[in-house]
Amino acid sequence: MDDYPLPDPLPDPAEPAWPPDPPGQEQPAGQPVYRPAREDEHDTVAALMMLGFGQPQDAAGYAERSRGGEFRVLAAGGELVAALRLGRLGQWWQGRRAPSAQVLQLATAIEHRGRGHAVRLLDELLAELHASAVPTVTLFASTPAPYRTAGFEFAGTWTRYTALAEHLPRSTAPYRARRLVLDDLDEVRALYDQVASVRHGALDRDLGWWHRLVGREPAGTALLVLDGPVGPAGWALIAFGPPEDGWRVRISVHDWGCLPGAEPALFALLSGYGPMDGRVSWTGPDPDPALLVVAERAYDISSRDHWMLRVVDVQAALAARAYPEALRGTVRLRVEDPRCPWNTGAWLLEVSEGRGRAERITSARPRLDARGLAALFTGFQDPESLAAAGLLAEAQPRELSFLRAAFCSRRPWVAEHY
Numbered sequence: 257m258d259d260y261p262l263p264d265p266l267p268d269p270a271e272p273a274w275p276p277d278p279p280g281q282e283q284p285a286g287q288p289v290y291r292p293a294r295e296d297e298h299d300t301v302a303a304l305m306m307l308g309f310g311q312p313q314d315a316a317g318y319a320e321r322s323r324g325g326e327f328r329v330l331a332a333g334g335e336l337v338a339a340l341r342l343g344r345l346g347q348w349w350q351g352r353r354a355p356s357a358q359v360l361q362l363a364t365a366i367e368h369r370g371r372g373h374a375v376r377l378l379d380e381l382l383a384e385l386h387a388s389a390v391p392t393v394t395l396f397a398s399t400p401a402p403y404r405t406a407g408f409e410f411a412g413t414w415t416r417y418t419a420l421a422e423h424l425p426r427s428t429a430p431y432r433a434r435r436l437v438l439d440d441l442d443e444v445r446a447l448y449d450q451v452a453s454v455r456h457g458a459l460d461r462d463l464g465w466w467h468r469l470v471g472r473e474p475a476g477t478a479l480l481v482l483d484g485p486v487g488p489a490g491w492a493l494i495a496f497g498p499p500e501d502g503w504r505v506r507i508s509v510h511d512w513g514c515l516p517g518a519e520p521a522l523f524a525l526l527s528g529y530g531p532m533d534g535r536v537s538w539t540g541p542d543p544d545p546a547l548l549v550v551a552e553r554a555y556d557i558s559s560r561d562h563w564m565l566r567v568v569d570v571q572a573a574l575a576a577r578a579y580p581e582a583l584r585g586t587v588r589l590r591v592e593d594p595r596c597p598w599n600t601g602a603w604l605l606e607v608s609e610g611r612g613r614a615e616r617i618t619s620a621r622p623r624l625d626a627r628g629l630a631a632l633f634t635g636f637q638d639p640e641s642l643a644a645a646g647l648l649a650e651a652q653p654r655e656l657s658f659l660r661a662a663f664c665s666r667r668p669w670v671a672e673h674y
């Protein structure tokens with residue numbers, strides 16, 4: 257219960273129109289063909305995926321939790337050799353909402369591993385996303401190797417914190433808590449849209465996402481809203497794990513958010529479990545603003561992971577995010593992206609009034625690797641760190657300082673583990 261990953265939260269709202277396979281395309285001796293999984297292949301894909309993840313006993317459950325249209329496969333000789341499950345939620349980047357995609361799971365059939373299928377699947381996915389004007393794609397990786405080869409890099413955090421309830425702030429004033437029934441989501445969804453706009457990397461959750469979240473909650477889960485002087489200011493969805501030692505209460509905040517100023521009150525909602533030696537866990541950015549309200553040194557990171565990002569389209573991605581309002585200027589970059597050749601080449605990035613615009617030019621330095629661009633895009637790594645890692649080269653001090661200023665960001669993080 258402490259770790260509460262949401263492995264299947266992202267439905268695919270928009271199914272792309274897809275032409276049927278040309279006759280004779282799946283030749284046994286030929287290259288595997290990339291395409292969406294057909295409805296009649298759904299159970300086979302689910303079995304491939306769950307065997308890949310070492311949970312073959314859950315294949316039927318996984319098939320039930322997912323939909324055929326979410327999968328892309330590589331097929332050869334009438335056999336499926338690899339598959340991925342795709343989410344198509346937008347993401348918020350520095351206060352701006354943009355189309356995005358999420359690789360939820362990816363597996364190569366055991367007997368077909370080590371032949372480049374995972375990377376090929378990703379290459380094909382990138383071409384598909386590019387064709388449908390999706391500028392970024394994100395994922396959590398069990399191993400970074402195939403994703404790095406495909407141009408992904410670590411770009412943000414997922415962190416679960418744990419604190420003793422007795423160390424949380426005590427007063428909710430001037431806010432008051434109110435309980436909602438679990439499927440009464442309108443207020444919380446409206447709040448989320450306000451909160452997500454200041455969470456760098458947050459998913460643009462749709463109604464299906466919310467239904468999946470509350471649909472899997474155990475009995476006894478409570479949805480609380482904080483009312484402030486001018487209306488609802490926060491929410492917390494809390495569930496209780498089996499008590500430790502028969503009595504210590506474990507409270508897992510499965511989802512939360514609040515408007516500026518309400519965070520101490522949100523924590524204070526749970527401080528009443530202090531006398532029961534309550535232990536509270538939640539996900540947040542790293543470092544967490546909770547440092548400012550929880551008693552010093554009184555909370556731990558109980559679980560953490562990093563997510564990866566791929567810039568699918570340089571021009572669209574650089575235009576999609578926001579930049580510091582006070583910054584005005586230009587920088588030249590040579591993007592090196594052999595797997596997405598439409599990105600490769602010299603670009604002039606112009607930043608002014610919080611917006612960025614990239615235009616093709618004939619030549620440029622410094623050189624920026626696609627992976628470096630991914631980590632720079634969210635501000636997860638600064639240009640100096642990218643240069644140290646060899647992902648940014650030939651940058652002069654003026655270019656380094658401009659890039660640092662332009663991509664300086666809020667902490668990139670996501671609340672859900674997908």
Ligand SMILES: CC(C)(COP(=O)(O)OP(=O)(O)OC[C@H]1O[C@@H](n2cnc3c(N)ncnc32)[C@H](O)[C@@H]1OP(=O)(O)O)[C@@H](O)C(=O)NCCC(=O)NCCS
Nearest residue numbers: 308362363364369370371372373374375397398401402405
């Ligand atoms: C990980 C997995 C998808 C790789 O599939 P694959 O088709 O064998 O991978 P590829 O042949 O395309 O190899 C791509 C790269 O990943 C590396 N790689 C493959 N399997 C790896 C593993 N288990 N650990 C570390 N690196 C691995 C390869 O060496 C290759 O590296 P390179 O590009 O630097 O040469 C496959 O082993 C699998 O399905 N595993 C179980 C499910 C899983 O872990 N999925 C990933 C979840 S995010």
